[in-house]
């Protein structure tokens with residue numbers, strides 16, 4: 001086997017999945033993660049279609065089920081909190097809805113994957129690569145914390161703002177397709193009993209204000225909720241390191257709105273885990289350059305609001321490891337095969353995300369909002385075959401090979 005020593009940047013979902021399978025196939029992966037250690041809290045993610053099979057084969061499914069958020073679905077409410085349209089997790093088939101039947105906090109999934117691999121894989125937390133140099137024999141990588149190391153291959157699984165992509169392929173602006181909206185999230189508390197439902201209050205665009213939604217999603221910790229804000233907007237100029245400026249953008253966008261919003265905005269100042277970002281996709285003609293390749297959101301983010309990113313990351317990690325094993329570590333062959341097998345899934349996911357737009361969360365007008373609620377209310381009455389056609393079908397694009405059957409496993 002060639003190219004055994006592999007550096008993976010990013011210990012989110014794709015990175016540890018890849019590390020798990022690389023180790024089993026006889027490679028020696030190292031994972032470098034910018035965060036100081038596994039985190040907790042944050043948004044929920046969905047495991048859909050073929051990605052469930054990856055989770056099962058990786059041996060994490062029982063723990064994933066245990067860590068289930070208890071989500072029962074999404075409900076749109078009016079200003080008084082009355083539910084005007086609901087989507088249970090079962091309405092689109094068990095993995096096709098906006099909240100899938102198998103929903104788990106992203107941090108819980110990352111932690112489970114980390115726990116599964118931490119005995120066999122070298123993890124370096126609290127560091128990042130800062131420079132990459134490729135030659136015929138390998139990749140020389142420099143680290144923020146100091147020092148340099150050589151690896152045979154470098155894999156960027158470091159998310160939508162990937163450092164590997166920037167260093168190897170060029171600035172992110174070249175690859176980001178804008179989807180016209182900002183999203184902000186933070187953990188807080190509420191007196192409301194959500195009973196497992198994600199509540200969303202949408203205000204249509206009009207009178208000089210954009211379409212926008214505020215939401216509360218249940219968290220496994222009793223009393224905790226995830227507050228979310230979604231607002232249609234042209235790109236704004238702000239400093240990505242200036243968190244207070246980003247909080248002010250959210251406050252300005254939702255000031256004067258009703259429902260739970262005043263309480264949510266008053267909690268924003270103390271938010272321990274405030275998140276704010278532009279919603280976009282990563283579009284690339286090729287995911288590899290020489291010995292480096294991109295995986296998950298770093299190479300083909302469909303949109304944080306698409307609900308399919310985690311499934312892309314799991315399936316992508318499994319296929320990339322499998323193709324490296326099958327090619328005996330020959331990265332030229334493996335990267336081509338990985339891209340051939342994942343490209344259709346990534347394209348269809350991105351296409352789906354673009355058509356779904358921002359999930360009806362930023363309607364331009366009252367008419368659009370009315371239509372969204374009307375369509376949601378009709379869902380239970382439509383034939384299942386029609387309803388599950390979209391997401392469920394996309395999530396099952398890839399027919400998963402059983403790489404382990406043709407490998408000598410560790």
Ligand SMILES: Cc1cc2nc3c(=O)[nH]c(=O)nc-3n(C[C@H](O)[C@H](O)[C@H](O)COP(=O)(O)OP(=O)(O)OC[C@H]3O[C@@H](n4cnc5c(N)ncnc54)[C@H](O)[C@@H]3O)c2cc1C
Pocket residue numbers: 009010011012013014015032033034035043044045046047106127128129157158159160161162163164183185295296297298303304305306307308309310311313
């Ligand atoms: C607000 C929001 C809501 C979402 N909702 C859903 C949903 O409902 N359903 C769903 O399926 N998906 C959802 N997603 C998308 C999902 O989280 C991603 O698609 C998925 O996590 C992708 O996995 P990944 O491993 O490619 O990237 P990530 O999970 O983003 O992991 C990347 C990792 O790389 C690390 N990193 C970044 N830079 C560096 C660096 N320079 N060096 C080292 N490490 C670095 C990061 O800290 C992170 O741990 C949402 C995303 C967001 C942002």
